[in-house]
Amino acid sequence: MQHDDTQTYGQFLDFLARTDALCQAEGPTDRATPERVAAWRRENKARGLAPTTRRQMLRNLxxxxxxxxxxxSWIFIARPGNRPLKRAIPGRPKPFxxxxxxxxxxxxxxxxxxGLAAPEGPGKRQxxxxxxxxxxxxxxxxxxGASCR
Structure with a gap:
């Protein structure tokens, strides 16, 4: 288990608590319903998280x-709408x-x-x-656009 997995699960539980969807009588895995995960996805998108971050959060969860x-089966998380994550949450082109x-x-x-003015050492060489x-x-x-000769 990686730290990111537990951190993401904690963020999901926080979302459930903030939206009054955290039921103490439910077990840890019963809380992750398709509807709740979809609502969490929408909130993360509305928060402006990058598509790659949102995809990774779903993988972690x-x-x-x-x-x-x-x-x-947790396929509804890894394949929302039965589509691969890259299609369900497409990236946006990075400007350059x-x-x-x-x-x-x-x-x-x-x-x-x-570099020439720096004192001798790794910083100068770098x-x-x-x-x-x-x-x-x-x-x-x-x-x-350069021609190859």
Missing amino acids: SAMLRLLAPGR VVRDVAEVMIHVRRLHRD ALRDAALLALLLTRAPRT
Whole structure:
């Protein structure tokens, strides 16, 4: 059992308590009904949690419940609506920006300059190494749209 599994189960119990759905007469595994898990999923989405976080929370909850009641089926958690988690909770594309090489080189030169000025030790070597690798990647790596010869 991992810490994340128990932490997620605790978050699920907290949700049940806050929504007056936590019945003390129920056993730990009887509390995880499809309706309650679906309501928890909706709340986590409304809280703005990232899709990958929400999927992992469902995996953690399912793992904890499988430990508590190995003979029961928890498929409604791992496959909401009988769909894989990636389809049930699709991700959102991460925005990225392609920066001009000259703009990034300003930062690489600063990193190099700071590395040269740093006292001897691991920090100096790391800064110089990072500056050299970044400069190499910026000036020699193939760029999108570059023609291959």
